[in-house]
Amino acid sequence: MADKTVYLDNAAATRMDERVLEAMRPYLFDTYAVATSEFGYSLGIEAREALDEARETLAKALGASSEEFIFTSGSTESSNMAIKGVALALGEKKGKHLIVSAIEDFPVLHSAQALEKQGFQVTLLEVDGDGLVNLDRLRDAITDNTILVSIQHANQEIGTIQDIEAIGKVCREKGVVFHTDATHTFTRVGLDVSKVPVDLVTVAAHTIHGPKGIGGLYLRKGTPLTKWMDGGFQEFNLRAGLENIPGAVGFTRAAKLITPEETERLQAIRDHIIKRALTEIPHSTLNGHRSHRLPQNANVTFHFVEGESITLHLDMRGFAVSTGSACFSRSLEGSHVIYGIGGDHERAHGSIRFSLGRYNTMEEADAVVDALAEIVSELRSISPLGKEND
Amino acid sequence: MRAPYNETVMEHFRHPHNVGKIENPDGKATEGSPACGDMVSVYISVDDATKTLSDVKFESYGCASNIATGSIITELAKGKTLDEAKKITWKQASDALGGLPPIKAHCSVLAVEGLRAAIQNYEEKHGLIKDKKPTTLEVVRQRLRKVMDPLTGMGLVRAKLVQEIDVNDGVVKVVVDLPSGHQFASAIKQEIHEKLDTLWDIKEVVIDFIE
Numbered sequence: 001m002a003d004k005t006v007y008l009d010n011a012a013a014t015r016m017d018e019r020v021l022e023a024m025r026p027y028l029f030d031t032y033a034v035a036t037s038e039f040g041y042s043l044g045i046e047a048r049e050a051l052d053e054a055r056e057t058l059a060k061a062l063g064a065s066s067e068e069f070i071f072t073s074g075s076t077e078s079s080n081m082a083i084k085g086v087a088l089a090l091g092e093k094k095g096k097h098l099i100v101s102a103i104e105d106f107p108v109l110h111s112a113q114a115l116e117k118q119g120f121q122v123t124l125l126e127v128d129g130d131g132l133v134n135l136d137r138l139r140d141a142i143t144d145n146t147i148l149v150s151i152q153h154a155n156q157e158i159g160t161i162q163d164i165e166a167i168g169k170v171c172r173e174k175g176v177v178f179h180t181d182a183t184h185t186f187t188r189v190g191l192d193v194s195k196v197p198v199d200l201v202t203v204a205a206h207t208i209h210g211p212k213g214i215g216g217l218y219l220r221k222g223t224p225l226t227k228w229m230d231g232g233f234q235e236f237n238l239r240a241g242l243e244n245i246p247g248a249v250g251f252t253r254a255a256k257l258i259t260p261e262e263t264e265r266l267q268a269i270r271d272h273i274i275k276r277a278l279t280e281i282p283h284s285t286l287n288g289h290r291s292h293r294l295p296q297n298a299n300v301t302f303h304f305v306e307g308e309s310i311t312l313h314l315d316m317r318g319f320a321v322s323t324g325s326a327c328f329s330r331s332l333e334g335s336h337v338i339y340g341i342g343g344d345h346e347r348a349h350g351s352i353r354f355s356l357g358r359y360n361t362m363e364e365a366d367a368v369v370d371a372l373a374e375i376v377s378e379l380r381s382i383s384p385l386g387k388e389n390d
Numbered sequence: 391m392r393a394p395y396n397e398t399v400m401e402h403f404r405h406p407h408n409v410g411k412i413e414n415p416d417g418k419a420t421e422g423s424p425a426c427g428d429m430v431s432v433y434i435s436v437d438d439a440t441k442t443l444s445d446v447k448f449e450s451y452g453c454a455s456n457i458a459t460g461s462i463i464t465e466l467a468k469g470k471t472l473d474e475a476k477k478i479t480w481k482q483a484s485d486a487l488g489g490l491p492p493i494k495a496h497c498s499v500l501a502v503e504g505l506r507a508a509i510q511n512y513e514e515k516h517g518l519i520k521d522k523k524p525t526t527l528e529v530v531r532q533r534l535r536k537v538m539d540p541l542t543g544m545g546l547v548r549a550k551l552v553q554e555i556d557v558n559d560g561v562v563k564v565v566v567d568l569p570s571g572h573q574f575a576s577a578i579k580q581e582i583h584e585k586l587d588t589l590w591d592i593k594e595v596v597i598d599f600i601e
Contacts, residue, residue: 113571117571304451305451306427306428306451306452306453306456307453308453308454309403309452309453309454309457312393312394312403312454315391315393316391316404318391325427325453326427326577327427327428327452327453327455327456327494327497328453330493330573331573331574331576331577332493332496332540332574332577333576333577334427345427346427348427349427349451381409382406382409382410382449382450382457383449383450383451384420384429384430384431384449384450384451385429385451
């Protein structure tokens with residue numbers, strides 16, 4: 001890898017902050033016991049205290065109380081646990097209908113589709129051209145058999161932020177459990193469960209310069225959820241498995257290190273990328289909502305060129321970004337998010353996502369747009385499309 | 391940097407040969423893959439007397455393997471007779487590039503098909519095409535050979551994924567030996583349609599999966 005990679009794919013994974021590692025270190029080398037050993041020896045007590053403190057801090061960041069926050073192995077597990085756990089708890093008692101938005105990330109989408117094979121009905125709720133859910137449409141989609149609505153806080157690719165409070169109110173009105181995937185908003189965009197009527201929230205550390213392999217699920221008191229990760233009695237007997245205490249401590253440290261000032265700085269870089277890309281590179285389109293948008297996300301389609309070609313050329317110049325092109329995906333299908341906002345194949349084909357993190361600078365933003373302008377122009381010169389528009 | 395392709399592919403991607411249009415070409419064709427969205431245009435100049443390709447150029451709206459295959463196939467085809475050039479296979483192009491990942495067969499086979507289609511275009515213009523044949527099971531099987539299984543990079547027939555073919559009164563029915571929820575089901579379905587929908591005597595193509 002190049003020495004100075006300009007890493008603009010922080011929605012996929014982030015560089016861990018050294019301070020996070022320092023916070024984790026004692027729990028890897030000194031207090032390495034598990035919390036379930038608390039009645040056996042002092043290391044176990046120390047481990048229990050560390051876990052409790054981590055839980056309390058993260059719960060507080062969501063406006064929740066400690067016993068409502070369950071540690072998991074990451075956002076994929078959290079969303080699986082929420083959706084399948086509620087379905088198992090209510091499927092026989094109340095109904096077998098779920099509603100998820102059409103642009104959810106795969107953990108939610110594929111959990112719902114897996115349940116469909118087990119006899120549940122799933123409504124994929126359409127979104128508008130900016131990626132927003134329509135509240136009337138949601139209200140109409142809820143039936144007597146609906147047990148769960150899962151709509152993300154912000155989209156992983158196009159950054160659109162949903163009005164979670166309004167969606168939550170509709171669900172509350174109809175008496176339906178509401179889950180939101182907040183993987184990309186946690187600590188960056190406020191979500192206070194003491195004010196917002198949401199029952200389950202997926203969060204994770206990998207998007208905020210914390211360690212991989214640790215996440216959490218907020219579970220409002222009284223929400224029906226059946227345990228399906230069986231084993232010991234950890235996590236209030238809702239999720240078995242050895243407690244990842246270094247992970248939990250690292251997650252907590254990472255969450256505390258996110259500041260509003262930093263998030264504002266990223267938003268300024270985001271706006272700079274969007275503005276320059278749209279004004280300086282012809283035939284480019286912003287994907288996602290202009291203002292209801294993750295502060296760290298920009299997503300632009302450069303028409304008449306293909307995304308994997310762009311990312312490879314950018315990589316040769318030391319920039320790491322991501323694309324919604326089918327050529328880039330393991331399923332050979334273009335981004336379901338771009339299709340979901342009414343985009344065609346062509347719009348997915350040349351879409352590039354820039355996702356920002358702590359270590360990005362305004363200079364890097366300028367450099368990547370400069371590089372893109374050249375690369376897109378070169379690729380267009382060999383493309384059979386778009387010539388008549390030049 | 392580390393690249394997902396070998397150095398030969400990367401070199402052709404970085405500096406593709408024979409890029410561009412030929413003004414007033416003797417033959418041209420554009421092939422697109424609905425499965426991955428790539429597109430290739432191929433232009434040829436033909437020496438009418440010797441029936442050899444005096445020039446071949448291409449344009450690509452595609453990924454690295456698509457661009458690299460366009461570059462290598464135009465190199466391989468130049469100077470060859472039409473009959474020789476028609477026989478250049480994806481395997482030969484891939485070998486000349488030192489190998490492509492099987493999942494990329496989709497994107498790269500287009501350049502091969504583009505070349506053949508451009509030659510066919512020339513032959514049609516010059517009345518060199520034989521009569522239209524009615525669609526038989528064998529015609530369908532031939533076309534399905536060109537639909538790639540992204541897992542193995544082999545055609546569907548060789549990959550033993552075609553469970554059943556039926557041709558009856560203008561309707562082709564194909565049963566693919568994969569579950570409908572398979573990772574590549576949607577891509578494969580689109581590509582089968584692309585290969586069969588254009589058959590002159592076929593009104594409808596029905597594609598089923600095993601579950």
